[in-house]
Amino acid sequence: MKKRSLILQLFIILFIILQCLIIFLGFSTYKYAETVIQKEVIQLNSNMLQQLAIRIDQELKDVEVLASRIAYDTSIIELLKNSSDGESVSKEQIQKIEGIMAGYIWSYRNTAMLIDAHLIDRHGNTYSTSYSMSSNQEADLAIYSKILENRTDSVIFPIKTSQNALGGTNYFFQVVRNVNAYISKQNYGLLLLNVNEKLLWDNYIRLTNGEKGFSIVDNNGVIISHKDKDQMNKTLNSFVEANNRNKLENYYLKDGKLHIFHQINGYGWYIVESISLKSAMMPLKKIEFFLLAFGFLCVLLTGLALIVVAKKIAKPLALLTNKMTEFNNGDLSIQIPDSTYREFSEVSISFNELIHRVNYLLEENINNERQKRLLELDFLQAQINPHFIYNTLSSIRFYVEMGKHEAAEEMLYHFSKLLRRVLSRADEFVPLRDEINHLEDYIALQKMRYSNAFTVEFLLDKNTLDAQIPSFILQPIIENAIFFGLQANRLIVIKVKAELADNDLYISISDNGIGISQEKITEIFSKEVQMNRVGILNVHERIKILCGGSYGLTIEQNQPEGSKIILKLRYYT
Structure with a gap:
């Protein structure tokens, strides 16, 4: 559909209003002069x-x-x-x-x-x-x-x-x-x-x-x-x-x-x-002629004035439209020259600031994407700790040598499922239920290595199971809980809880292990990202990149003992 010019319509309306005003004033003057002359x-x-x-x-x-x-x-x-x-x-x-x-x-x-x-x-x-x-x-x-x-x-x-x-x-x-x-x-x-x-x-x-x-x-x-x-x-x-x-x-x-x-x-x-x-009323004829001439002159002058003003307004707007078209076509280097008129000067300054802001955000987004890919690469490459792989394979060989073929077979089953998920998955987000299935394979392997050393309880609200979360963010937390919990020389109870609050997803992982001191917590969040292993800071940064700056994880002391890590995630379905 052909677009109509708003400026043209406004100036036509303004021209008509001015002409009506001129006609009204001329007619009023004529009638007044007629009355005066007649008197x-x-x-x-x-x-x-x-x-x-x-x-x-x-x-x-x-x-x-x-x-x-x-x-x-x-x-x-x-x-x-x-x-x-x-x-x-x-x-x-x-x-x-x-x-x-x-x-x-x-x-x-x-x-x-x-x-x-x-x-x-x-x-x-x-x-x-x-x-x-x-x-x-x-x-x-x-x-x-x-x-x-x-x-x-x-x-x-x-x-x-x-x-x-x-x-x-x-x-x-x-x-x-x-x-x-x-x-x-x-x-x-x-x-x-x-x-x-x-x-x-x-x-x-x-x-x-x-x-x-x-x-x-x-x-x-x-x-x-x-x-x-x-x-x-x-x-x-x-x-x-x-x-x-x-x-x-x-x-x-x-x-x-x-x-x-x-x-x-x-x-x-x-x-x-x-x-x-x-x-x-003969003198009125001269006034009539004067009013007609004056009215025609007013119409001509107002028409010319409106055309000049319309062009002065349309020119900067046309320039702005052309620059916006160039911007939509992908040219981010454009700038609008400053205008001598205050209103258009403010528009040009705002537009130039917008272009600068867009360039800055694009640059920042590129850097974030680069950092994100590095974190994902680090995350994917370090999902399976080399010591964990070595120990798991040694345990399988031990079971085979001991003639415990069923145990070896079960351990190999869980280990193959774990490797398949790690090596084949490329999605950034997965349903919480799939992430829990991945954890269950990992926990099964760890339980076969550390029999009767720990238990894991899942306390998950049903309305959270289909929530989309970043993949492989729970395994590093569970791994740390098992590793540090074994130092307590008692049965470690690890609880994984998921719930919705204020339209956000909260996942907490608590244990009754030795706990983490406040100094250790400060040290964890102040360390630079390590490219050779997956840590808590890695998970925290990945959540912030994928969900936003207001999201991430926090570490608290668990009562009466142990530690508690809370992940705040944007709720996606």
């Missing part, structure tokens, strides 16, 4: 609408002041008073009243052409400065008199229309108030000022373009002033919905446009600005 656009245009509202409010107040000046003119009041006393109205009086009203209107040079004045006395006589924006005065008098009853201020009424001389349509609103004597408050008629809607849209027309439009609506959303006259008297439903939905905000979004409005104080009217959202 700035709303604030700037709200300030502009506030100025427009103040200007329109002032012009409407000027019209109301104009109406008040006409309504309170003493000459007009006097002429209307004569008419109310029953005197007929002469043409001269009509012209005089109309002249006075025209004089007031023309005192407002900037708006004079946009205002018509109509005064209706209580007898229905009408005095007009112009008929360009005329209406049905009789109907107006009936409606407005009821509305203006007991009122001394002006009232502004919605947009009306009239046909002009050219066949076009005039749009105007009316400022209406009672004509009352200033002191007596006697009512003498009704004053109507028809104000052309142009008075309103002159304030915003210069600001109108393809991306921005204005309108003035009343509290119900009915359009009072608009550049497009087809929209006049229509209801701006989106404004009504927004105004009812949120009284705290002065803007709303509808059909891709930003609508901002501001109230014209005292009249219940609103000036509404409609801005193309695309045009209003």
